Each structure stands twice: as structure tokens, then as C-alpha cells.
Amino acid sequence: DVKVTQSSRYLVKRTGEKVFLECVQDMDHENMFWYRQDPGLGLRLIYFSYDVKMKEKGDIPEGYSVSREKKERFSLILESASTNQTSMYLCASSLPGTSGNEQFFGPGTRLTVL
Amino acid sequence: DQQVKQNSPSLSVQEGRISILNCDYTNSMFDYFLWYKKYPAEGPTFLISISSIKDKNEDGRFTVFLNKSAKHLSLHIVPSQPGDSAVYFCAATLWSNTDKLIFGTGTRLQVFP
Numbered sequence: 612d613v614k615v616t617q618s619s620r621y622l623v624k625r626t627g628e629k630v631f632l633e634c635v636q637d638m639d640h641e642n643m644f645w646y647r648q649d650p651g652l653g654l655r656l657i658y659f660s661y662d663v664k665m666k667e668k669g670d671i672p673e674g675y676s677v678s679r680e681k682k683e684r685f686s687l688i689l690e691s692a693s694t695n696q697t698s699m700y701l702c703a704s705s706l707p708g709t710s711g712n713e714q715f716f717g718p719g720t721r722l723t724v725l
Numbered sequence: 726d727q728q729v730k731q732n733s734p735s736l737s738v739q740e741g742r743i744s745i746l747n748c749d750y751t752n753s754m755f756d757y758f759l760w761y762k763k764y765p766a767e768g769p770t771f772l773i774s775i776s777s778i779k780d781k782n783e784d785g786r787f788t789v790f791l792n793k794s795a796k797h798l799s800l801h802i803v804p805s806q807p808g809d810s811a812v813y814f815c816a817a818t819l820w821s822n823t824d825k826l827i828f829g830t831g832t833r834l835q836v837f838p
Contacts, residue, residue, distance in 0.1 A: 615768070642824050651734070653814060653830035654769070661824065669825075701768055707824055713759070714826055716768030 614638070615717035617702055623723045630689040632720050634702030642705045643685035644714065645669075645677065647698040654701065660685055661707060692724045728752045729817050731829035738836050744802040746832050748815030751796065755817040759826065760789060760800050763812045772813075773800070805836045 618633035636643065642661050646654040646669075656669030658677040666677050674696060678686045685704075689696055699721050703714040730749045738744045748758070756777045761769035775782040775789045775798065782789050788801045802809055815829040 620766075644825075646828075651830060653731075654816075654826075654828040656825065659825060703768070705824065712818070712823060713771040713774075716770070718766070718768050721766075 615702055615704055615715050617700075617717040617720050619720050620718060621721050621723075623725065624689075624692050625725050626693060628689075628692050628724075630692050630722065630724075632687040632689075632700055632702075632722070634685045634687070634717055635683050636685075636702075636704040636715070637683065638704060638715065639682065640704035640715075641682070641707045642714075643679065644703040644705075645675075645685065645687045646701045646703065647671070648701055648719070649698050657687065692722075694724050696722065697724045698722060727830070728755075729815055729827050729829040731813075731815055731832050733832050734830070735833040735835070738805045738834065740807055740836055740838050741804045744800075744805045744809065744834055744836065746800040746802075746813050746815075746834065748798045748800075748829055749796060750798075750817055752817070752819070753793075753796070754819050754821065755827075756820045756823070757818045758789070758791065758798050759816045759818075760787075761814045761816060761828075762809075763814065763831070769814060802834075805834075807836050807838065810834060810836050 615636045645657045660679040676688045702717040705714040759774040760772040763769040812831045816826040
């Protein structure tokens with residue numbers, strides 16, 4: 612059974628803290644994604660990685676960075692957390708290059724920045 | 726610029742009746758459309774997809790219809806069940822970049838007894 616796991620389900624941080632969100636997939640997928648989900652805005656892509664050490668900015672990369680040192684692991688970093696980064700963060704993975712490719716999602720991390 | 730739009734934030738349907746969720750798009754270069762379902766505190770899960778060269782795809786109780794001239798697709802659930810209560814996201818991929826999904830804002834479906 613395919614699986615995407617995220618390191619925390621709930622996280623509370625203070626403004627200015629550095630925050631790491633970890634995602635691991637066991638499907639040997641090349642592609643990995645970080646989204647945030649906010650009410651009324653749907654899922655918005657933050658960053659995308661199509662291979663180890665490769666990354667591409669999504670629609671809302673400001674205030675975030677990512678790291679992909681191993682194929683199965685994709686980390687999202689908030690360098691200095693702010694209250695407007697309070698959100699649900701979702702990680703996903705997929706195989707590359709086929710139309711209609713399904714993305715597999717983790718359970719999400721609900722981050723609150725105080 | 727929202728390329729994929731779900732104009733109804735919520736929908737309430739009686740159990741056993743049909744649920745119709747709608748999605749509009751603006752980019753004629755989309756080549757595939759997907760529907761995802763999301764329960765609270767869980768990640769979205771894939772439900773059904775349709776290629777832009779087709780106008781209908783069916784999988785059990787779920788059917789997706791695509792009207793390319795109107796740039797509109799819809800998801801029909803028949804019969805609706807209480808377990809279908811969730812948020813439904815429409816998503817699309819471009820011919821030029823099939824790896825990235827562009828999501829709509831979601832529609833919350835509630836199926837009541």
C-alpha cells in the first residue's frame with residue numbers, strides 16, 4: 612500500500628522560529644510536492660522537486676525553502692515563521708511525466724504560528 | 726489568477742439523491758482533469774480523472790463529464806451516501822507540464838439522511 616508520511620500532525624510554533632516539516636514516501640517516486648491548504652483558497656503549490664537535489668518554485672514560495680537530499684524525503688523549511696504561515700501543509704508524491712498522473716498525499720500537518 | 730474554479734463552496738444533498746459538483750476552467754491547454762476527495766484531518770485522495778479527449782468517464786457511483794466548449798466539468802455521485810460527505814477538489818494538468826496539478830478551491834459536500 613502506497614504511503615506518504617509527514618513528521619507531525621499538529622505543530623505550534625512562535626513567530627520568528629525556524630520550522631522544519633518532513634515528508635517521506637515509500638513509493639520510489641521521483642516527484643514530490645509541498646502544498647498549503649487554506650479555506651476558500653484550495654491547495655496552493657509551494658515547491659516541487661522532480662529529483663534529488665532538484666527543486667522548482669511553485670505559486671507561493673515566498674518565506675519557504677525546501678531540501679531534497681534523498682529520493683524518499685522532502686523537507687519544507689520556514690526560515691522565520693510568521694502568523695500568516697498558519698495553515699494546513701500537505702506533502703504529495705507522484706511518478707513523472709504521464710498525463711493524469713495521480714499524486715499521493717500525506718495526512719497533512721496543521722501548523723499554528725503564534 | 727484562478728485557472729480552475731469551483732464556484733460553489735458548499736453543497737447539501739439528501740442520501741440516495743444525486744450530487745453534482747461543478748468545476749470551470751480558463752486554460753484551453755489543460756489535458757487532464759482529476760477529482761480529489763478530502764476528509765478532515767486527512768490528505769486528499771484521488772477519486773476519478775478524465776482526459777481532455779473524452780467527454781465522460783465512469784467509475785461505479787462516480788461519473789465525470791467534460792464539456793470542452795464550455796470549459797466546464799462536473800462530478801456526479803449517484804446515489805449519494807453519508808460517507809461521501811467531504812471536500813471535493815477539481816484539479817487539472819497542462820500539456821506542457823503534466824507533473825503539476827492546478828487545484829480549484831474546493832466544494833464541501835454534505836450528504837444528510
